[in-house]
Amino acid sequence: MKVEGGCHCGLVRFEAEVADGPVEVLACGCSICAMTGFQHVIVPQSAFRIVEGRRETTTYRFGSGSARHIFCTQCGVKSFLTPRGRPDAMSLNLRCLDEGHGLDVTNVAVDQV
Template sequence: MTEEAATVVRGGCHCGAVRFEALVRERRPEILDCNCSICSKTGFLHLFVPHEDFELVTGREDLVSYRFGSGQANHLFCGSCGIKSFYQPRSHPDAWSVNLRALDEGHGLDVEIKAFDGRDWEKAKAQLGNG
């Protein structure tokens, strides 16, 4: 994965079973800090990466799926250490949501963190990209 003016980031779970790399095309990607029930409890910070710019390097067989509420989001956890380093969100069906906190140190991204009111999901989703 290489591209001019883009950044390749790597990351994964705590035990190292799940490893990924992703191409981040934005110079200063917007990170969503969601306050929904699961994100607020886990401290997940959302970096959205289109499916075609994400590669799961190792750990496919280690991933465990969890769904709740509408069931549209597919939360993927490492079956060994329990860390959710990325998942399929319902808000961005064509992208993975990568946890900024699961990236390897020294990733080099300059990010902007923006609040996302996941407790009022429909309203917050409607406002994405409008600000």
């Protein structure tokens, strides 16, 4: 199933293929995800594409530096990231998907993504 989304101002847009059926949404307990309310929908990097605004993003790294937190330079919203424990994946913020995305989600709490 194809989903689309983006940042608050609309400068950065993405699309991704998500498996059909129930999708686990991970509520990560790390410091930055807890503070920002990021809700992770994990997809393979090969299933993810930035459609608009690649040049309008900036990356923040902290701690081990493994995770790449990618933000819109205009509005500051983080719509997606490369998870620390899954460098072959992208994590989409469920809150940044377009309305009517159609995903059947199950929330799962985890210590870290």
